[in-house]
Amino acid sequence: MSRRYHKKNQSQNAVRIAGVRIDAVAAEGKCVVRTDEGIIFVENPTGGPGVAPGDVVDLRITGKKKQYREAVAEQVHEWSAVRVKPFCEHFGTCGGCKWQHIQYPEQLNFKHQQVVDHLTRIGKVALPTIRPILPAHPTQYYRNKLEFTCAEGRWMTQQEVQSGQLIDQRAVGFHVPGRFDKVLPIHHCYLQPDPSNAIRQAVSDYVFANDMTLYNLKTHTGFLRTLIIRTADTTQQVMVTLQVAYDHPDWLNGLLEHLKRNFPQITSLNYILNSKKNDSYQDQEVINWAGKPYIEEQMDEADGPPLTFRIGPKSFYQTNAQQAHNLYKITRDWAGLTGNERVYDLYTGTGTIALFVARRAKEVIGVEYVEASVADARINAQVNGITNASFVAGDMRDILTDSFFDQHGRPEVVITDPPRAGMDEAVTRQLLKAAPDRIVYVSCNTATQARDLGILDEGYAVTNVQPVDMFPHTHHVENVVLLSRKS
Incomplete structure (x- = not known):
């Protein structure tokens, strides 16, 4: 609980709480204060110094919900030991890099804890020991x-x-x-x-x-x-x-x-x-x-010459290319490919993961909603001389049906990397029916990933979890989960 707690002003439009200590980081980069009267989520106001766990601050309540209140920090009385001087002159006003006032090792701790909290509280599935988060390097000038x-x-x-x-x-x-x-x-x-x-x-x-x-x-x-x-x-x-x-x-x-x-x-x-x-x-x-x-980006490959990816003005490509390479290596290794597997790569985008694993698979089938991305994926397959990868455009819910499995064959491995909203429940149910041996689930939103794991728990056990920091100085975290089919 916070050390000190009292209200200065009880007027409806100006409720203030003085001298409370920020307890932890919550979802979406907010901070949290736990008081005798409930939880308060604290936003960082534009132009402010930002708040960090350990700060002692005065709060102004800005909203009240059924289970919590919202606030902004008006004054900092005591600085946290996890703070560091922001390196950018625009910090506090610009919308990016909101965590640059927090030491990088502490950022990693907060992100790792966010993964743990989401998978345990939302997913409520049995988990192995979650691996330490993979740090990014470099932590500046990393976006493409x-x-x-x-x-x-x-x-x-x-x-x-x-x-x-x-x-x-x-x-x-x-x-x-x-x-x-x-x-x-x-x-x-x-x-x-x-x-x-x-x-x-x-x-x-x-x-x-x-x-x-x-x-x-x-x-x-x-x-x-x-x-x-x-x-x-x-x-x-x-x-x-x-x-x-x-x-x-x-x-x-x-x-x-x-x-x-x-x-x-x-x-x-x-x-x-x-x-x-x-x-x-x-x-x-x-x-x-x-x-x-x-323009062209390359990724070194242990199984052959470097892969070359053409990136057009509309193409999606991971914005942290160096860390994406590490993310893809984890995904490929956990897929456990021997050269005999049929792999489905769902939400394939421009086919980067599909092409990255293709040399170790018998066949890869990529499915993507955006037709322009599928066109890019086919071009990238041609550029790299990969002939065992094919790509299909359309809504995942409409495509991933029993007839699609009958036409293309049931997958031994599924790799899925959905948008922040996660997978539609109908898609998740189809994966349960397809019953691949392994599912590698890559996510940029561990809350929706945890929700989907709760459904997949009917047929799969989580056997490995690896958080990856793709975006230093932000609250965002990528997470890779390996699911193995239950006997």
Whole structure:
């Protein structure tokens, strides 16, 4: 329990609690305080120093639910021993890297405990000893993709607002949490390696030098909408994609030529003309302006030459390529392949896991909802000369039927890597009917993974669990679970 607890103000709109100690980290990166009157989940307000387990803080209650209350920290009286000085000047305002004020070993402990809590409290299945979480290396500049918003709606500090000065509202950066219409201009980002920062700054400078309009997220006017930068760790190739709201040849060609001239590292330069009121572009045409329409990433392979993956502007590829390689090796090893197995790779995306395990399997069948991703997977199979992998596009619930199993054969091994929502219950039930010998379940959301394990427990035992840190300085954690069919 917290050491001190009393209410300062009982008015309906300003209930405050003074001098309480933060107990632990909860789901979605929130912190938790356990009091005599129940649990309080504590958010980190924009512009604040963040809270960490061990901090002694004053809280302001912001919401009340049936089983808990919500609050934000207004003042920190005592700093936790697990704290460290944030390395980024934008910490507390930017929505990324929310845990950089917590020592990295402690981040790993919190993530490991999150996996334990979800699997035991939600899944309620028998578990082996959960392996220590696999740390990421490096913990900065590890992402291969960033999307910057270019908008008229600059986030202003309290000092800037109080100054009364006229400030240009254009900004190239990240959305401020909870404010869809406010963008924080970024000076330096520690997420993506060079030349990401230089390219973003060059775009920002060109906007101001040429009086280019940026998109207004409220009025839906303005020209430049987003800047997407992708980098390849192994080949050093760089892709830049601009998204614009309408055709303006002088601005568009001028900016593209500026980037081409000043950044010879860019091997793929593209743009998207999107007149919709939202920035989603999966349904939009991508126009390749210079270079190739893709970049390439490679993964070393013990079973043959390195695998090469083509990544287009719309392709999904794990954003931490180095740690993804480790994740895939765990997945392949736990699949226990001898060369005689038929493997189903569900939610295969662009086929990275399917192709990574194909050389050790008799046959791999990848299933994916997004048709463009399936097209990428087929191309990647051709590029790598892999002939024992095939891919099917469609809704998993509709495809994974008895007739599909009859047509393609029952799998000995199933690998599944669903989105954060987990697997649909109908899909989980079909896996029970298919009765493969082993299921390797890769998840980016251990809460929904635990829910699905509770269903699979009818026919499978969890025999191995390996958490993997893919995103340092965030609360996100990847988890691999091996399930073996019960006798």
